[in-house]
Amino acid sequence: MVTLIILSALGILTLFAQVLRFKKALFPLILVGLATALYFTLPQYNNNPSTWFSSMLGFDNYSAAFSRSIIVIAFLWFMMARNYFLQETSGTDHFALIIFSMVGAISMVSYSNLTMLFLGIEILSLSVYVLAASDKGNILSNEAGFKYFLMGSFATGFLLFGIALIYGVSGSFDLHTIRTSVATHQQPTMVLMGILLLLVGLCFKASLAPFHFWAPDVYDGAPTPVTAYMATVVKTAAFGAFFRLFYTCFPDLIEQWSNVLWWIVALTLFIANITAVRQTSVKRMLAYSSIAHAGYLAIAIVSMNGDASARSILYYTLSYSISTIAAFTVLYIVSRNSGRDDFGAFEGLAKTNPFLSFVMVVAMLSLAGIPPTAGFFGKYYIFQNAINTHNTGLVIIAVLGALVGVFYYFRVIIAIYFKPEQSNIPVTVGSLHQVVLFITTLLTLLLGIFPDWVLQWI
Amino acid sequence: MEKTAILILIPFIAALTQLFVPRKYGKRFAVGASLLTFIVALVTFCGFPSSGDYQYITNVTWIQSLGINFHVGMDGISMLLVLLTTFLVPLIVLSVVQSETRTPVFYSLILFMEFALIGVFTSLDGFLFYVFWELALIPIYFICLLWGGERRASVTLKFFIYTLAGSLFMLVGLVFLYLHTPGSHTFDIDALYKAGRALDLRSQVYLFIFFFLAFGIKMPVFPLHTWQPDTYTEAPTQGTMLLSGIMLKMGIYGVIRWILPVLPLGIAQCGSYVMWLAIIGVIYASIIAITRSDIKRLIAYSSIAHVGIIAAGIFFVSSENGLNINGVQGAMLQMLAHGINVVGLFFIVDIIQRKTNTRKIASLGGLRLKAPFFATAFIILTLGAVALPLTDGFVGEFLLINSIYMFNPIMAALGGLTIILGAVYMLRMYQRVVLGEPSVETENFFDLTLNEKAVLIPLLIMVILIGVCPNIFLKVSEPAVRKLLTGF
Numbered sequence: 001m002v003t004l005i006i007l008s009a010l011g012i013l014t015l016f017a018q019v020l021r022f023k024k025a026l027f028p029l030i031l032v033g034l035a036t037a038l039y040f041t042l043p044q045y046n047n048n049p050s051t052w053f054s055s056m057l058g059f060d061n062y063s064a065a066f067s068r069s070i071i072v073i074a075f076l077w078f079m080m081a082r083n084y085f086l087q088e089t090s091g092t093d094h095f096a097l098i099i100f101s102m103v104g105a106i107s108m109v110s111y112s113n114l115t116m117l118f119l120g121i122e123i124l125s126l127s128v129y130v131l132a133a134s135d136k137g138n139i140l141s142n143e144a145g146f147k148y149f150l151m152g153s154f155a156t157g158f159l160l161f162g163i164a165l166i167y168g169v170s171g172s173f174d175l176h177t178i179r180t181s182v183a184t185h186q187q188p189t190m191v192l193m194g195i196l197l198l199l200v201g202l203c204f205k206a207s208l209a210p211f212h213f214w215a216p217d218v219y220d221g222a223p224t225p226v227t228a229y230m231a232t233v234v235k236t237a238a239f240g241a242f243f244r245l246f247y248t249c250f251p252d253l254i255e256q257w258s259n260v261l262w263w264i265v266a267l268t269l270f271i272a273n274i275t276a277v278r279q280t281s282v283k284r285m286l287a288y289s290s291i292a293h294a295g296y297l298a299i300a301i302v303s304m305n306g307d308a309s310a311r312s313i314l315y316y317t318l319s320y321s322i323s324t325i326a327a328f329t330v331l332y333i334v335s336r337n338s339g340r341d342d343f344g345a346f347e348g349l350a351k352t353n354p355f356l357s358f359v360m361v362v363a364m365l366s367l368a369g370i371p372p373t374a375g376f377f378g379k380y381y382i383f384q385n386a387i388n389t390h391n392t393g394l395v396i397i398a399v400l401g402a403l404v405g406v407f408y409y410f411r412v413i414i415a416i417y418f419k420p421e422q423s424n425i426p427v428t429v430g431s432l433h434q435v436v437l438f439i440t441t442l443l444t445l446l447l448g449i450f451p452d453w454v455l456q457w458i
Numbered sequence: 459m460e461k462t463a464i465l466i467l468i469p470f471i472a473a474l475t476q477l478f479v480p481r482k483y484g485k486r487f488a489v490g491a492s493l494l495t496f497i498v499a500l501v502t503f504c505g506f507p508s509s510g511d512y513q514y515i516t517n518v519t520w521i522q523s524l525g526i527n528f529h530v531g532m533d534g535i536s537m538l539l540v541l542l543t544t545f546l547v548p549l550i551v552l553s554v555v556q557s558e559t560r561t562p563v564f565y566s567l568i569l570f571m572e573f574a575l576i577g578v579f580t581s582l583d584g585f586l587f588y589v590f591w592e593l594a595l596i597p598i599y600f601i602c603l604l605w606g607g608e609r610r611a612s613v614t615l616k617f618f619i620y621t622l623a624g625s626l627f628m629l630v631g632l633v634f635l636y637l638h639t640p641g642s643h644t645f646d647i648d649a650l651y652k653a654g655r656a657l658d659l660r661s662q663v664y665l666f667i668f669f670f671l672a673f674g675i676k677m678p679v680f681p682l683h684t685w686q687p688d689t690y691t692e693a694p695t696q697g698t699m700l701l702s703g704i705m706l707k708m709g710i711y712g713v714i715r716w717i718l719p720v721l722p723l724g725i726a727q728c729g730s731y732v733m734w735l736a737i738i739g740v741i742y743a744s745i746i747a748i749t750r751s752d753i754k755r756l757i758a759y760s761s762i763a764h765v766g767i768i769a770a771g772i773f774f775v776s777s778e779n780g781l782n783i784n785g786v787q788g789a790m791l792q793m794l795a796h797g798i799n800v801v802g803l804f805f806i807v808d809i810i811q812r813k814t815n816t817r818k819i820a821s822l823g824g825l826r827l828k829a830p831f832f833a834t835a836f837i838i839l840t841l842g843a844v845a846l847p848l849t850d851g852f853v854g855e856f857l858l859i860n861s862i863y864m865f866n867p868i869m870a871a872l873g874g875l876t877i878i879l880g881a882v883y884m885l886r887m888y889q890r891v892v893l894g895e896p897s898v899e900t901e902n903f904f905d906l907t908l909n910e911k912a913v914l915i916p917l918l919i920m921v922i923l924i925g926v927c928p929n930i931f932l933k934v935s936e937p938a939v940r941k942l943l944t945g946f
């Protein structure tokens with residue numbers, strides 16, 4: 001709870017930075033604020049589960065772990081995105097929006113009441129709608145914001161409808177009450193309809209096929225740092241919320257909804273991986289790859305296996321986000337340098353900047369799931385849980401998807417090393433970016449070798 | 459610290475250190491580091507107790523919540539392969555011709571590869587085995603991608619995806635086994651063995667297919683071999699040597715370690731199909747080898763033929779007459795022999811290509827007149843490859859064909875063709891490349907340099923040594939093979 005208060009205060013403070021003229025001090029202030037918020041998610045300050053606001057919010061190990069993960073990712077993200085917001089837009093309101101969206105994200109992983117889930121999603125989404133359109137001069141960015149807003153509102157409609165039906169059955173928004181009344185209810189149609197609508201709404205947010213159509217355009221159109229934010233923090237929060245809802249409320253009906261989700265996952269893995277192969281823009285490729293990763297993550301929900309599944313989602317989102325931040329940072333630097341974001345922009349990078357190439361290689365290996373990177377263990381753990389719950393068929397589909405994944409991730413690696421360099425412009429990396437890249441690469445390797453560091457959070 | 463862990467650590471530390479070694483001393487450092495590893499392995503080999511149990515064990519908890527340990531150790535089977543790896547790597551490093559493009563990264567990748575290979579051969583934990591198995595793929599991919607031939611990008615990607623496909627299925631298989639271990643599950647090798655043997659026929663057949671995909675692609679067994687000729691041809695010489703000399707043995711080792719003791723019913727059900735595939739592969743690859751005009755490609759295909767015989771020999775584990783210890787022992791010896799022959803032959807190809815700028819059989823000839831020492835080394839390696847008695851290829855191939863004969867005489871007869879066809883393409887190649895009159899390309903050919911001799915002489919000694927007294931090696935692996943097979 002302290003984390004949530006600190007973040008809200010930080011957001012308001014950021015808004016005032018413009019008026020009170022301490023813009024220069026703002027960036028360090030945000031980092032300090034995030035570090036403080038992170039401090040209060042550590043286990044010793046969050047040891048006993050507590051509920052707040054008539055049990056609207058419940059802070060347990062699960063929410064602490066996901067909050068920690070979200071703040072760590074956001075911390076890295078701020079270091080990556082500093083330049084974009086300080087140079088290319090004047091106001092501090094964008095930073096404030098990000099921090100507010102983090103408040104939403106943390107509510108999404110800490111709710112114990114459906115209204116709070118709804119509020120969290122809306123706080124998060126509204127901020128990101130605006131951010132997606134924040135490059136006002138760029139028509140694609142405008143399109144991204146608009147599209148995201150329309151599709152997002154549509155999804156929210158489904159979500160609300162689902163919540164209403166569930167409320168109609170159980171007479172409560174409280175997750176635990178819902179669980180008991182749903183399990184024993186005499187009118188399964190209404191319950192199942194409610195679950196289905198909730199599923200649709202959440203699949204929209206998590207960009208699972210066939211509700212993913214907004215994602216590529218939005219990811220592609222939005223400014224690169226915002227895309228990175230959507231692909232990491234937003235995705236982590238979405239899956240944190242998704243799992244929490246189905247784990248707490250509907251584990252007794254898993255027979256019914258897991259069938260639907262099974263097909264959604266299979267479809268996602270198939271469509272996203274196949275489409276990613278055909279992309280010419282690295283940014284769009286990463287957008288499809290993020291949909292594909294949503295597919296892998298959703299396997300963990302289909303194969304619900306107690307805390308092990310929660311751990312696997314936590315680990316996967318964290319490792320995926322760290323590598324994605326690294327990849328987007330490199331993409332940001334490279335595309336700013338050459339003015340392009342297709343595979344050609346990476347040609348000859350090995351010669352002009354070996355450090356960037358190494359970082360990108362590690363990030364791609366991790367996204368492709370090759371040991372010893374964190375991405376491998378993430379996939380491994382999800383597969384293990386899936387096989388444990390007899391979802392081997394899904395694992396086979398995922399394995400085939402991962403193979404296709406290697407194909408498009410390695411296209412970047414091949415471009416870096418293989419192609420003759422076209423331009424001799426040296427690529428310079430700012431010191432802050434160097435720090436981000438160093439930390440992300442180190443974490444990708446270390447978490448891959450010592451996954452227990454994260455697994456013991458829950 | 460136990461010797462196994464030391465053997466894994468030396469190349470790893472060396473690979474990291476290599477990056478900071480000045481370019482001028484890069485090769486010397488790599489040779490030194492890999493020689494040091496070899497010496498440790500040799501000392502271990504000489505003092506290896508005659509027991510079938512794992513020796514020199516290090517067992518440290520790695521991922522506690524999942525029952526994964528850093529558990530390494532060696533029995534006789536591992537020992538021989540570690541010895542082969544550590545013997546070949548210094549020679550492979552030594553065979554590098556110093557040039558601008560051979561940066562410290564190149565040597566570092568080779569040493570990293572050695573680290574991963576030793577890890578594969580000594581892992582006693584399923585998860586660790588898988589991680590090392592994949593780790594070995596990364597350096598070789600980059601060696602081929604960065605220093606390979608014209609078509610390297612597409613060829614190496616095909617190679618990578620192909621092998622990864624197999625390994626991922628193996629991972630699914632390993633997890634399946636893991637989930638059948640009792641209690642809170644463990645990846646410990648003995649627990650996995652026990653879990654595997656307790657499975658019913660249906661599960662064993664599925665697991666057999668999953669594991670076989672991984673190992674069969676690595677070896678490669680027909681029809682999973684299509685990545686191999688291209689990759690061998692496009693890879694730089696050192697890459698080809700690593701791939702054919704050592705990496706290919708990962709597949710056979712995998713079968714011996716992870717299929718034979720784990721899936722007895724699976725083998726009883728599917729083993730004969732695999733044997734037929736392997737035999738088809740032998741004949742198919744031999745015939746293609748005869749028609750090749752590029753010597754590097756010819757040797758690549760000959761490699762498929764040799765591996766085919768090994769694969770056919772090990773998938774037959776027991777008969778009415780008892781256990782097929784001969785087959786597995788033959789495979790062990792043949793792995794050593796093939797590793798040595800093929801590395802030597804690819805080095806010969808490299809020498810020819812560097813000095814004449816061609817690999818086409820038609821444009822070569824008359825090397826004997828220009829370079830007698832070279833011709834001698836070449837003929838010894840060629841005879842080893844065609845399994846002449848008293849060379850290294852003979853004993854292994856004899857044991858393997860003997861074991862295939864016990865299964866099915868017709869199959870053994872077809873498998874025996876490998877020796878005849880092998881003699882056809884190898885000797886024909888030798889005749890047309892080395893004998894005859896010098897051509898325009900070979901006009902300026904000169905004999906071996908000191909560096910080249912330093913690579914070839916140890917290999918030649920081994921060709922004869924294994925051929926004359928194979929027992930030095932067989933007696934080390936025998937107790938382990940016996941224990942592995944009597945586990946049923």
